[in-house]
Amino acid sequence: DFQMTQSPSSLSASVGDRVTITCRTSHDIRNDLGWFQQRPGKAPKRLIYAASSLQSGVPSRFSGSGSGTEFTLTISSLQPEDSAIYYCLQYNNFPHTFGQGTELEIK
């Protein structure tokens, strides 16, 4: 069975900090992974596609990396508006699978 693990489940960081969120998969998914941000009461917003391509209009402090089975989302300098839940999504195989989510709190 295909497994995807996102970590950490939550984290707390200060404005200006560098933050990293990781998704690991049990099978090679090449670069078929995206990252989404969801603020409370809002629809998800895509930040990254194809593991490292920045969605148009998304601030450059967001970046994605990785391929195969390990992927990371990095926020280089945390801003207050980055408080949200972040999800990874693999679309290499079916069923497509979201990570469990990472709740990011700004101290």
Add this chain to the structure above:
Amino acid sequence: EVQLVESGGGLVQPGGSLRLSCAASGFTVSNYWMHWVRQAPGKGLVWVARFSSDRYTITYADSVKGRFTISRDDAKNTLYLQMNSLKDEDTAMYYCAGGLSVAGAAWGQGTLVTVSS
């Protein structure tokens, strides 16, 4: 401006049916793989179904297979989700999304489905 607007949600009894619609503007649904994704209250995102751009491939999550049907009307530029035999656990916000793997992705604002007696 790219917009996907979902509609058709509401309160339905267990065993009932609903049809969700996702109307697109500034975005041609037939050019992309289109998806439905749902989110139960306070829970994470779950992929539900996919309709391929060439119309030949339709895929469902095991939890909805045999009960839900995804379809597309190219003339109306609209995606649908027919939901039958609804269960309590189908209660969720339902989002449509397109082009998840490419640059021109779109995601709607969601429509709430509540299954309750």
